[in-house]
Amino acid sequence: MTRQVRKAVFPVAGLGSRFLPATKVMPKEMLTLVDKPLIQYAVEEARAAGVESFAFVTSQGKTLIEDHFDSHYELYETLERRGKEAELASAKATEIAAGDLAIMRQHTPLGLGHAVWCARDFIGNEPFAVILPDDVILSKTPALKQMVDAYSKVGGNMVAVEEVPMEQVHRYGILDVDQDDGKIASAKGLVEKPNA
Known part of the structure; x- marks a missing residue:
């Protein structure tokens, strides 16, 4: 629990x-x-x-x-x-x-x-x-x-995410998604403000 x-x-x-x-x-x-x-x-x-x-x-x-x-x-x-x-x-x-x-x-x-x-x-x-x-x-x-x-x-650890346009990727933390059921996704990795 x-x-x-x-x-x-x-x-x-x-x-x-x-x-x-x-x-x-x-x-x-x-x-x-x-x-x-x-x-x-x-x-x-x-x-x-x-x-x-x-x-x-x-x-x-x-x-x-x-x-x-x-x-x-x-x-x-x-x-x-x-x-x-x-x-x-x-x-x-x-x-x-x-x-x-x-x-x-x-x-x-x-x-x-x-x-x-x-x-x-x-x-x-x-x-x-x-x-x-x-x-x-x-x-x-x-x-x-x-x-x-x-x-x-x-x-487990959870993070709320939303899609961002590709040209704005460098301004946000970006999630590398493994599995996604539409509500909860499994993440492989996370990068804060990557170089596009």
Whole structure:
């Protein structure tokens, strides 16, 4: 029997160069999609999959991410005084409890694998999810929930993938697929940002 996935790592230390100029001073994870930052969608997806502990692997200039999930008592008091109950509930729903949030720094940008390595003490010897907040997947059942459910049935390491055009292969991690049943595929290898 597999253990439940209760931890998630969010590698949010990147420069966001694919989103320039919007990310020149704003972390890409804080860019909004309708009324919420990308990072909030990612945290909500993790919560829906049963994740209880969250680690943000950050770099310089990313404190807005941490602040977004903190308590903001002055804002709460103002909203309460003005009778803005819906807005107050929405603001409070973003909080991650102090004991459930870990922040660690990736001082040198050495890639996604290194960012996950930076969270090794947080992870310990437990199953965990890695969530990339700038990849929003719209699905009736959240993608991570589908993966956690599949993990509970078959175990092993899992990665969500999507096809990319050949001319963009150099920008993404690429999977070498062995067997594919349409839902779960067996991988022979993975290369991060290969030369096309």
